[in-house]
Amino acid sequence: MAENKLSEDKLSKRQTLSKEELSALLEPEALSISNFREAISGKTWLFKAGLFAITLATTTYLALYSADVLDRFLSFGWTQHYGDYRLHQIRFFIGFLMMVVLYICILLRRPLNALLLSYAGLLSYFLISGTSRLMVVLDEPNGLRFVIGYFTLHLAFVLLLLLMAREERRSTW
């Protein structure tokens, strides 16, 4: 009888965690580049390929914008309106922010599906408003070719994000 009580006490003691154990469990995982490989190890190869492609494309896009190479191709280059210039600045900054947030979420192993779908929605808004703006400011017939190129490039970004969102569901985490 006494033995049983003792083992029950031991069991109940084992089920409670010490303060140190509890704080160690509740402590958020350290955010560092070193665990990036581990963070994406649970993803499918298609997700990884999509992430690589979108990172490369976005970085190239941002680098070209920073070097003022893109200015003549954007609507600001055609219209010289200050509003267009500010709009580009804001959208490129948002693009950079989106990339940073995506990588932080990957490192923290957060669910990415909603984030990627939100990005796809936002890029669709940029795509529609940007294309409609270009269609007004560009001249025919060279303009039409440029608008098709612009539309296709941005649509590729949206499709890549949707592909990544689909692959995220198939990933282990």
Add this chain to the structure above:
Amino acid sequence: MSNAYNIAELIVGVFCACVFLHTFTVVEMGGAEAITSSADAYQMAQDLVYYRAAFTGGLLGLYIFFRFTKRPVAKVLTIVALISWVAFIEDYLALDNIFFVSESLTGKATQILRPVYLVAIVYMAVEAYSREYHHG
């Protein structure tokens, strides 16, 4: 469904009604020329106002469809909230609020309701997430 969520839904509904009413009023007044003072602002407003209204309206239409067919709405609300906030930032920082600088009653109503709408749509997205993903 909490009362606060229903109130937020009502705010979003009223704001959307104001936007559509304002858009139609502007069209009747003679297009974007009527709501802007400079030529630059006129051209930008002309290009963007209809597409933006159609895009956000389409997404909110999708929300209504999901709501009535009892499907998860959290992701649609998140996308709408994100686009609404980005559009708000663009308006104030780049476009100098050109869309709603108007003496019309619908323009003023839209301008007053916009910050309330932005808070309401974020609340709805957060509430929908906690309902659909944390509480089953």
